Amino acid sequence: MLTILFDGVSTGMLLFVLACGLAVTLGLMNFVNLAHGAFAMVGGYVTVIAMQRFGVPFLATLPLAFVIAAAIGLVLERTLYVHMYGRNHLDQVLFSIGLVFMAMAGMDWFMGSSPQNVLLPEALKGRFDVGGVGIGRYRLFLVVVCGILAVALQLVLSKTRFGSRLRAAVDDQRVARGLGIGVQTIFALTFAVGSGLAGLGGALGAEILGLDPSFPVKYMIFFLIVVTVGGTSSIVGPFVAALLLGIADVAGKYYVPSLGSFVIYALMIAVLIVRPNGLFARPGR
Amino acid sequence: MTDTTDQPLAPVARASRFLAAEARWSWLEIAFWIAAFGLAFVFRSNHLLFAEIAILALFAVSLDLILGYAGIVSLGHAAFFGLGAYTVGIMARSGWGDPLTGLVAAGVTAGILGFLTSFLVLRGSDLTRLMITLGVASLLHETANKLDWLTGGADGLQGMMVGPVLGHFSFDLYGTTAYVYALSVLFVVVLGLRVLVHSPFGHALRAIRDNPLRARAIGIPVSRRLIAAYTLAAVIAGFAGALLAQTSAFASLDVLEFHRSADVMLVLVIGGSGRLYGGILGAIVFRLAQDGIANITPQYWQFWIGLGLVALVLLGRDRLEIVGRRLVGRVLPWLVGEEKAR
Numbered sequence: 001m002l003t004i005l006f007d008g009v010s011t012g013m014l015l016f017v018l019a020c021g022l023a024v025t026l027g028l029m030n031f032v033n034l035a036h037g038a039f040a041m042v043g044g045y046v047t048v049i050a051m052q053r054f055g056v057p058f059l060a061t062l063p064l065a066f067v068i069a070a071a072i073g074l075v076l077e078r079t080l081y082v083h084m085y086g087r088n089h090l091d092q093v094l095f096s097i098g099l100v101f102m103a104m105a106g107m108d109w110f111m112g113s114s115p116q117n118v119l120l121p122e123a124l125k126g127r128f129d130v131g132g133v134g135i136g137r138y139r140l141f142l143v144v145v146c147g148i149l150a151v152a153l154q155l156v157l158s159k160t161r162f163g164s165r166l167r168a169a170v171d172d173q174r175v176a177r178g179l180g181i182g183v184q185t186i187f188a189l190t191f192a193v194g195s196g197l198a199g200l201g202g203a204l205g206a207e208i209l210g211l212d213p214s215f216p217v218k219y220m221i222f223f224l225i226v227v228t229v230g231g232t233s234s235i236v237g238p239f240v241a242a243l244l245l246g247i248a249d250v251a252g253k254y255y256v257p258s259l260g261s262f263v264i265y266a267l268m269i270a271v272l273i274v275r276p277n278g279l280f281a282r283p284g285r
Numbered sequence: 286m287t288d289t290t291d292q293p294l295a296p297v298a299r300a301s302r303f304l305a306a307e308a309r310w311s312w313l314e315i316a317f318w319i320a321a322f323g324l325a326f327v328f329r330s331n332h333l334l335f336a337e338i339a340i341l342a343l344f345a346v347s348l349d350l351i352l353g354y355a356g357i358v359s360l361g362h363a364a365f366f367g368l369g370a371y372t373v374g375i376m377a378r379s380g381w382g383d384p385l386t387g388l389v390a391a392g393v394t395a396g397i398l399g400f401l402t403s404f405l406v407l408r409g410s411d412l413t414r415l416m417i418t419l420g421v422a423s424l425l426h427e428t429a430n431k432l433d434w435l436t437g438g439a440d441g442l443q444g445m446m447v448g449p450v451l452g453h454f455s456f457d458l459y460g461t462t463a464y465v466y467a468l469s470v471l472f473v474v475v476l477g478l479r480v481l482v483h484s485p486f487g488h489a490l491r492a493i494r495d496n497p498l499r500a501r502a503i504g505i506p507v508s509r510r511l512i513a514a515y516t517l518a519a520v521i522a523g524f525a526g527a528l529l530a531q532t533s534a535f536a537s538l539d540v541l542e543f544h545r546s547a548d549v550m551l552v553l554v555i556g557g558s559g560r561l562y563g564g565i566l567g568a569i570v571f572r573l574a575q576d577g578i579a580n581i582t583p584q585y586w587q588f589w590i591g592l593g594l595v596a597l598v599l600l601g602r603d604r605l606e607i608v609g610r611r612l613v614g615r616v617l618p619w620l621v622g623e624e625k626a627r
Contacts, residue, residue: 032412083599089411090358094554095598097547101591109585217543221423228416258431265424272413272420273405 002133004254005247010139012246013146014208016239018201018219019226020153021073021194023238026227028170029187031081032089034096036198036223037216038103043069043199044206044215045107048116058121062203069199074192081191082184100216108213115212118203142204149197154235166190225268308483314562318472325465333460338572339467340528343474345552345564347521352550353558354482355514356494357406360415360546361422364402365395365519367541369526371429374442374536382448384466384531391527392520399519403512419543426541441537445530456532463532470528471565474521479561481517490514491559551594 022036043065050056050064076099084095124138157163169176169183177183202211209219222245230241245264252263324335344366351357369391376387405417429436437443449455454462481487489510492500501507530536539545548571556567574593578586 026412032415080595080599087598089415090352090554091598093358093360093415094550094594097551098591098594098598101547101587101594103591105585105588105591109588220543221419224416224419228412262424262427262431265420265427269405269417269420269424272417273408 003135004251006133006135006143007139008247008250009243010136010142010146010246011208011250012243013150014142014201014205015222015226015246016242017146017149017197018205019198019223019242020150020235020238021191021196021198022223023227023230023235024166024190024194026224027231027238028166029085029190031085032092032096033081034093034220034224035099035103035216036194037218037220038100039069039073039195039198040202040205040219041103041107041211041213041215042072043196043202044118044211045111045116045202046199047118047203047206048111048211051119058118058124062200065203066196066200069202070192070196073195073198074188076195077188077191082188085187100220103216104213111213113213115210116206118206118211120207138207142208145204149200150235150239157235162186162189221265225264229268229271304483304488308479317562321468321472322465325461325468329459329461332464334572334576336460336463336467336532337529338568339464339471340525340532341549341552341572342565342568343467343471343528344522344525344549345556345568346471346474346478346561347518347525347564348549348553349558349560349564350478350490350518350521351515352553353560353563354487354490354494355511357511357515358411358415359406359418360543360550361418361420362518362522362549363541363543363545364418364422364425365399365522366526366529366545366549367422367425367429368398369395369523370530370536370540371436371442371526372523373527374445374530375435377445377447377531377534378442380446382446384447384450387447387531388470388524388527391523393523395523395526396516396520399516399522400512403515403519406515407508407511419546422541422543422546426538429538429541437537439538441535441539442530443535445534445536447531447534456534460532467528467532470524474524475561475565482561486510486513494559548590551590554594554597 018040019036021039022033025031025033025036046065046068047058047061050061051058056064080095080099084092087095120138124141127134127136129135157166165176165181166186168179169181169186173183202215209215225245226238226242229245230238248267249261249264252259252261256263325332328335344362347365348359348362351359351362372391372394373384373387376382376390381387402417402421405421406414430438432438433440447456450462450466454466456462482490489500489505492503492505493507493510497507526540529540552567552571553564554567555570556563556565575586575590578589582589
């Protein structure tokens, strides 16, 4: 029971790292980016390629996954996404679906369609018992890494100068620009960091979620759920939503395997009917 | 004297004349349908492809009703398509193979689902609608996956026995029956929709799309119109799904996949949303392009479709129409001029 809870929490935290970039672009900048999962997939494949072809140890590939996904995110933001900010939602949906299709077919061509495995180092394998609760080492590792990331993100957003500038830019672009804040630079940086985190999440999650070219579509709905259910007021909402989603997913698959992902979709629809703006919506917006 | 009394009537008369002109049959339309039915007698080896195009066109036309006319962005239109396909599939497997009654049954089940879920898309922003339509489609996909005793699960629905259309025309190897059957359904649906979109109902939908607040203010019952449009679109999508299952005698989870919802959106956008023939034009272009690309790189056509989509949006969807119109405007007089010169 507690083991399931723990597994759920670690899955949830992983989902949070994967989706928090989307929380900013979709939630704060109101840009419907269905291609977010593609960056996660890139991160996952960076890890796989670095480990299999160049023999880089697993832990060392994680920063690499972050950096490469962030770099791709930055380039795409500057060249393509920047034209899409002011467009209507249909255009944004079509544009990002196009990117997803390209990423999926491209990865299929580049790496083949078979699922990829990540070989974990010995130190992260296996389980140990704490007071009768079985805890996977890798799960614990996930919780620690993702927990640190979540706290760091919250601190950056709420305490630093960059964070307050970002919040200002999101709240009112024109006024922020008038105050001399480089809105474009901030958005580009944020987008890059969000993509990088997705890449890191993809690398971390390759072991748990699996990795093949259909990854962006398979988990797209999960990322969207985290953001829409969590609401957009802060980073806390998506965090709680991700935890709930992770626990519901793991528990649902364990207790009622015949229902599969049914529980999650039904829950999401129910939440959106009751609270169309998410569980933690900012009042008056 | 007469001038002043006629004055207030003039704009109304002008408006109704404009609307009547919009609803009139154009020569191009008539020529299109004659040509489409005429294809049934030539190019026999391509009839299966033509049938697929007609089915895709029907699916796109149904999406057009909610996206182009009512302005609801849906990422889960495949739910109705798939439900229609599975309805006729399950009926045909259990011995009811008559196509037309199967078609009606598929429309009814899809329509019921559409009616029930239409209440969910009434509320919220674009994003909420997107999520809910996506969620409903995923829910259905998961259901079909898990109910393998009914749907065959991931293996698909085996052993469909589809009877002859109207008791006479059985489905042949070349797909001639399939093509004529699908095209006839498309024709009837378009005829119906033609009346509908030029009726006050159609104008009300467009008013809602352009500005829901003002539409409500001038007395349009927004929710009821949207429910009706969404339900009707679901019925038509159910028809399309049923046609696919009947003509291919197979239904699998593929009919509920996300890419189906995405593809049909792309089809509609290529052809131009908010126009009756947009979906049909888009289906022709999309399917022929897909066929052409698949001949060159069978596995990776999705990449080029994606690239086309990104380019289309970046360049601007309306620009495509302007270019298209200019092209037609150049080519038509050129053709006519040539003939006159001779």
